[in-house]
Amino acid sequence: MPLDKRKLEEDFFKVLMVASTLLVVGSLLSVFAMVILKGAPALTISMLTQTPKGGYYLGKEGGVLNAIAGSLYMTSGATAISFVTSLLTALYLNEYAYRSKLASFVRQSLDILWSVPSIIYGAFGFIIMVYLGIRASLLGGMMALTLLEMPIMTRAMDEVIRMVPRRLKEASYALGATKLETAFNVVARQALPGILIGILLGFGRAIGDAASVLFTAGYTDNVPSSLFDPAASLPLAVFFQLGTPFPEVQQRAYASGAILLVIVLSLSLASRLLAKRMTKYVVR
Amino acid sequence: MLRPHISIEKLNVFYEGHHVLKDITLDIPEKRITAVIGPSGCGKTSLLRSLNRLIDTVEGVKASGKVLIDGVNIYENGVDVTAIRKKMGFIAQTPNPLPMSIYDNIAYGPRIHGEKDRGKLDKTVERCLQAAGLWNEVNGRLREPASKLSVGQQQRLCLARALAVDPEILLCDEPTSALDPLSSRHIEEQLIALKKIYTVVFVTHILRQARRLADYVVFLYFGELIEHGPAEKVLTQPTEPRTQAYLRGEIS
Numbered sequence: 001m002p003l004d005k006r007k008l009e010e011d012f013f014k015v016l017m018v019a020s021t022l023l024v025v026g027s028l029l030s031v032f033a034m035v036i037l038k039g040a041p042a043l044t045i046s047m048l049t050q051t052p053k054g055g056y057y058l059g060k061e062g063g064v065l066n067a068i069a070g071s072l073y074m075t076s077g078a079t080a081i082s083f084v085t086s087l088l089t090a091l092y093l094n095e096y097a098y099r100s101k102l103a104s105f106v107r108q109s110l111d112i113l114w115s116v117p118s119i120i121y122g123a124f125g126f127i128i129m130v131y132l133g134i135r136a137s138l139l140g141g142m143m144a145l146t147l148l149e150m151p152i153m154t155r156a157m158d159e160v161i162r163m164v165p166r167r168l169k170e171a172s173y174a175l176g177a178t179k180l181e182t183a184f185n186v187v188a189r190q191a192l193p194g195i196l197i198g199i200l201l202g203f204g205r206a207i208g209d210a211a212s213v214l215f216t217a218g219y220t221d222n223v224p225s226s227l228f229d230p231a232a233s234l235p236l237a238v239f240f241q242l243g244t245p246f247p248e249v250q251q252r253a254y255a256s257g258a259i260l261l262v263i264v265l266s267l268s269l270a271s272r273l274l275a276k277r278m279t280k281y282v283v284r
Numbered sequence: 285m286l287r288p289h290i291s292i293e294k295l296n297v298f299y300e301g302h303h304v305l306k307d308i309t310l311d312i313p314e315k316r317i318t319a320v321i322g323p324s325g326c327g328k329t330s331l332l333r334s335l336n337r338l339i340d341t342v343e344g345v346k347a348s349g350k351v352l353i354d355g356v357n358i359y360e361n362g363v364d365v366t367a368i369r370k371k372m373g374f375i376a377q378t379p380n381p382l383p384m385s386i387y388d389n390i391a392y393g394p395r396i397h398g399e400k401d402r403g404k405l406d407k408t409v410e411r412c413l414q415a416a417g418l419w420n421e422v423n424g425r426l427r428e429p430a431s432k433l434s435v436g437q438q439q440r441l442c443l444a445r446a447l448a449v450d451p452e453i454l455l456c457d458e459p460t461s462a463l464d465p466l467s468s469r470h471i472e473e474q475l476i477a478l479k480k481i482y483t484v485v486f487v488t489h490i491l492r493q494a495r496r497l498a499d500y501v502v503f504l505y506f507g508e509l510i511e512h513g514p515a516e517k518v519l520t521q522p523t524e525p526r527t528q529a530y531l532r533g534e535i536s
Contacts, residue, residue, distance in 0.1 A: 099343055167380040172392070175392065175446070186382055283380075283383045
């Protein structure tokens with residue numbers, strides 16, 4: 001190909017790439033901006049520190065502490081459980097069932113589960129709860145969110161664990177280490193920054209999801225004090241407040257959304273910092 | 285005849301249907317450096333890896349025959365593979381430090397074998413780094429990531445790490461091929477010093493290196509054992525035409 005044509009090609013695709021990047025960043029920033037701008041007037045200290053008082057949904061006193069606490073409790077619980085199962089599954093797939101039919105079947109299933117709408121997990125969780133005789137509760141919501149998080153977290157960890165170079169495992173085996181010792185001391189350590197990203201992905205998906213907690217956790221104006229209490233959540237708080245006809249309550253919906261964004265953002269920053277510290281030992 | 289440390293009897297290795305080692309029968313002498321030479325793809329590495337059963341970790345590999353170490357066949361059913369590997373330090377072609385600090389890299393082996401005493405671990409780390417000729421360069425920064433060391437230092441770290449589990453045998457798979465000449469010389473010097481205590485099996489494709497280091501030489505060609513014997517004999521007066529051709533540089 002003549003040089004000027006190749007240069008033209010280069011320029012053309014560069015423009016396309018920059019445009020795509022701008023589109024992505026721009027639309028995300030617009031969402032942020034809208035939530036912050038619309039919610040800012042309602043974003044007061046009492047939003048964070050108080051539960052809804054009588055008449056809150058008509059525009060009177062109170063805050064969304066119930067939803068903040070409910071969301072944090074449920075998502076933390078679900079993330080903790082998913083972390084354990086996901087790490088164990090990912091290690092199993094890569095270190096024990098490597099290249100087996102089972103491994104590819106599990107991967108395929110997880111990829112499909114990833115795209116299952118969250119309302120389905122909610123409905124499934126609800127059926128299980130009815131069967132076990134559990135009411136809509138913190139526990140129920142946690143179960144549904146765990147189902148939602150597991151496929152994402154497992155696949156994310158699976159991908160990073162798969163990238164661990166063979167020579168590192170060999171070094172460990174050659175010293176007389178067992179598979180288990182190698183998996184936890186070498187493989188998991190090398191993949192640690194990626195594992196952290198996996199946890200964040202799972203947490204982010206779960207804390208922002210409304211549909212799976214709708215039936216399973218219910219909604220309440222109180223901060224749950226036991227696993228069997230119903231629990232509010234921020235996404236549902238947004239949903240309910242946005243559905244009222246009162247502008248000041250709608251404003252609070254955006255403020256609740258902003259709180260959600262800030263939680264996810266600070267977690268993302270924290271995990272980035274942590275990952276950076278852990279990358280120190282990673283072998284390239 | 286030198287006292288054999290490793291006795292290989294009719295060892296055959298297949299990799300996904302390829303016959304990579306054919307009926308190898310061979311004694312490897314104790315506390316000497318044995319160089320395994322031959323053109324690339326001749327099965328040198330496979331031979332080395334079948335001595336500590338590292339080939340087991342590769343999918344699609346089948347091995348048959350016997351490898352006797354201290355009189356025990358390591359391919360016997362029910363032998364403890366981790367105990368076998370503990371007896372043999374392994375140095376790979378490219379340095380492979382573990383994702384941890386310099387100290388932890390060396391303490392890793394003793395720790396998995398149950399050593400918890402901090403004082404003992406400290407001593408082991410120092411002793412092994414001394415033996416690998418790395419102590420003076422890393423003393424005072426043992427907590428730094430191993431990956432920060434230069435490639436040559438990393439390979440000496442791997443040597444120190446291998447020594448930390450108190451092996452009897454050192455298996456080296458072209459350990460200098462990724463290193464600069466100075467670092468290579470470092471490794472060679474350490475190996476010569478170490479053969480007083482350890483049996484060393486050394487894979488190389490560099491003939492000059494074999495001449496410098498080897499007491500005993502094994503020549504492999506397309507998975508077959510062509511010739512083996514004391515270094516001065518095999519390297520200067522080989523009896524087999526294929527060995528002669530290889531030494532003259534006619535086949536590679």
